[in-house]
Amino acid sequence: MFEENKTANEYLEIQLLLEAIYRKYGYDFREYSVAHTRRRLEYRRAREGMTNYSSMQHKVIHEPAFFEQLLLDLSINVTEMFRDPWFYQKVRELVFPHLQTYPFVKVWHAGCSAGQEVYSMAIMLEEALMRERTQLYATDFNEAILEKAKNGIYPMDVVRQYTTNYQAANGATSLSDYYTADYDSVIIKSQLKEKILFSPHNLATDGVFGEMHLIFCRNVLIYFNRELQNRVFNLFYESLVPGGFLCLGSKESLRFSDVASKFELVSEREKIYRKKREG
Amino acid sequence: MNCNGTHYRAVVIGASAGGLAAVEKVLSQLKASFCLPILLVQHISPHTQSYLATHFEDKCALTVKEADDKEPIKRGYFYIAPPNYHLLVEYDGCVALSIDPPVNFSRPSIDVLFESAADYFGKELIGIVLTGANSDGALGLKKIKEHGGLTVVQTIETSEAQAMPAAAIQTGCVDHILSLEVIGDFLNEICEC
Numbered sequence: 001m002f003e004e005n006k007t008a009n010e011y012l013e014i015q016l017l018l019e020a021i022y023r024k025y026g027y028d029f030r031e032y033s034v035a036h037t038r039r040r041l042e043y044r045r046a047r048e049g050m051t052n053y054s055s056m057q058h059k060v061i062h063e064p065a066f067f068e069q070l071l072l073d074l075s076i077n078v079t080e081m082f083r084d085p086w087f088y089q090k091v092r093e094l095v096f097p098h099l100q101t102y103p104f105v106k107v108w109h110a111g112c113s114a115g116q117e118v119y120s121m122a123i124m125l126e127e128a129l130m131r132e133r134t135q136l137y138a139t140d141f142n143e144a145i146l147e148k149a150k151n152g153i154y155p156m157d158v159v160r161q162y163t164t165n166y167q168a169a170n171g172a173t174s175l176s177d178y179y180t181a182d183y184d185s186v187i188i189k190s191q192l193k194e195k196i197l198f199s200p201h202n203l204a205t206d207g208v209f210g211e212m213h214l215i216f217c218r219n220v221l222i223y224f225n226r227e228l229q230n231r232v233f234n235l236f237y238e239s240l241v242p243g244g245f246l247c248l249g250s251k252e253s254l255r256f257s258d259v260a261s262k263f264e265l266v267s268e269r270e271k272i273y274r275k276k277r278e279g
Numbered sequence: 280m281n282c283n284g285t286h287y288r289a290v291v292i293g294a295s296a297g298g299l300a301a302v303e304k305v306l307s308q309l310k311a312s313f314c315l316p317i318l319l320v321q322h323i324s325p326h327t328q329s330y331l332a333t334h335f336e337d338k339c340a341l342t343v344k345e346a347d348d349k350e351p352i353k354r355g356y357f358y359i360a361p362p363n364y365h366l367l368v369e370y371d372g373c374v375a376l377s378i379d380p381p382v383n384f385s386r387p388s389i390d391v392l393f394e395s396a397a398d399y400f401g402k403e404l405i406g407i408v409l410t411g412a413n414s415d416g417a418l419g420l421k422k423i424k425e426h427g428g429l430t431v432v433q434t435i436e437t438s439e440a441q442a443m444p445a446a447a448i449q450t451g452c453v454d455h456i457l458s459l460e461v462i463g464d465f466l467n468e469i470c471e472c
Contacts, residue, residue: 007398007426011370033349033375035367035395040379078380219378222348225369229349251348251361251376269328 013053014038020057025067027141028204029074031228040073068144075142077219080161081116081154081175084250085168087218088120090270092170095245096128099213105134108212108239110203111220112138115149115188116162119178121216122192127172131195137210139201150198152179152188159186204228208238215240219249226256233257242277285469287429288403289352289368290315291396293389293419295322295411297439299334301459302409306339306357308463312472314354315405317341318366318374318396320387322411325363332359348376360387367395383415393419402427405469407462409433411443417450424452431455431462 018029050056059066082088099105109118118138125134140146166175179186215236221229236246237259248271254260263273294302298321332345341357346366351373360366365387369375382388393406406423408416410433424430432447437459457465
């Protein structure tokens with residue numbers, strides 16, 4: 001497969017670097033998609049002026065501060081509030097009627113990154129008058145990012161896009177009702193934060209999380225290889241109540257996983273799945 | 280994945296402004312037996328629902344599809360990057376998607392596809408830059424060349440938008456500068472099935 005030794009050697013060096021990160025710091029990127037991991041590592045390598053990943057490995061072992069930087073490089077995911085507005089419309093239309101039949105609802109945002117998605121959901125629940133009987137859980141393995149999510153501060157220039165998305169998702173009022181604006185940034189109002197529990201959880205290494213009615217994990221699994229994807233799908237299956245919903249990114253699919261037959265596809269384009277009831 | 284007659288194993292194409300017509304022209308010239316997999320990044324608005332696969336479906340003999348995450352790259356297939364996702368070639372020869380930040384203001388980005396494809400296919404890759412109005416693809420094409428692959432750019436005269444082919448040519452890493460009319464036939468000669 002690797003006719004050129006250069007590529008094969010580099011691949012080996014990356015594997016060893018990820019192994020070193022795991023053994024020294026406990027963060028496991030060994031089953032991440034290599035093409036994507038490599039791009040992010042290469043960016044850092046070029047910025048540091050290093051010629052190869054072995055020198056990067058040396059630095060990461062001996063300088064925890066460098067590891068913290070690398071951890072951010074490897075874990076920041078880019079998302080928006082109400083990314084794919086049509087998706088949120090569908091959740092409101094297809095999933096909310098079911099959620100309203102429960103006296104209390106638990107929602108998990110797995111891999112919440114900087115919190116844009118969980119705040120989007122909190123707004124939708126607010127507008128559906130379900131805030132009082134909902135608990136949202138937002139988890140990420142990177143505690144620095146989790147801290148950002150908790151703070152809920154976003155730069156003004158991206159909020160314009162969020163506002164457009166919110167309107168396209170048929171929001172009931174104005175997005176500005178949910179934040180306080182500063183000169184160049186906005187802060188999400190605390191009433192939205194009250195219902196969210198932010199907590200560290202690593203999909204690659206940690207276990208089942210609660211008895212959820214709805215799980216969001218959008219555009220996280222594309223960064224994993226097939227085996228890890230499959231394990232995480234099993235984790236989601238175990239973490240859902242019968243009849244609970246699982247929302248993936250629009251290019252992600254349960255199709256090739258071993259829990260595929262245990263879910264029904266509720267909405268194809270939006271990738272909304274529902275856990276079947278036993279028997 | 281190998282075409283029997285050639286050592287090339289895949290073709291990557293990057294196109295931007297004016298790309299729809301240009302890609303269509305190239306595809307329509309491919310002979311029915313052309314079997315090298317083709318991966319395309321066509322710049323497109325992130326907010327559209329993708330219509331590219333439908334658009335190209337009946338315009339070539341290859342099986343046209345929008346790329347799914349982690350699907351194996353197979354001969355006889357034409358894979359298109361979905362709107363708002365980068366398309367990459369994974370180390371096991373599958374495609375991978377990502378929502379990493381735009382590169383060259385673009386997601387999907389041509390450089391991202393070309394660079395990851397060069398990592399996997401090495402000298403067995405053909406990279407083609409077509410018409411477009413920014414410089415995406417130039418660095419990727421350079422990397423393909425550095426890995427021993429074959430690099431092709433559409434002539435500036437036959438490009439609807441000239442900046443992209445011009446930037447690619449400026450890298451000095453281009454093997455062939457071809458007018459749009461002959462790119463399809465050029466590929467036909469490489470795939471000897």
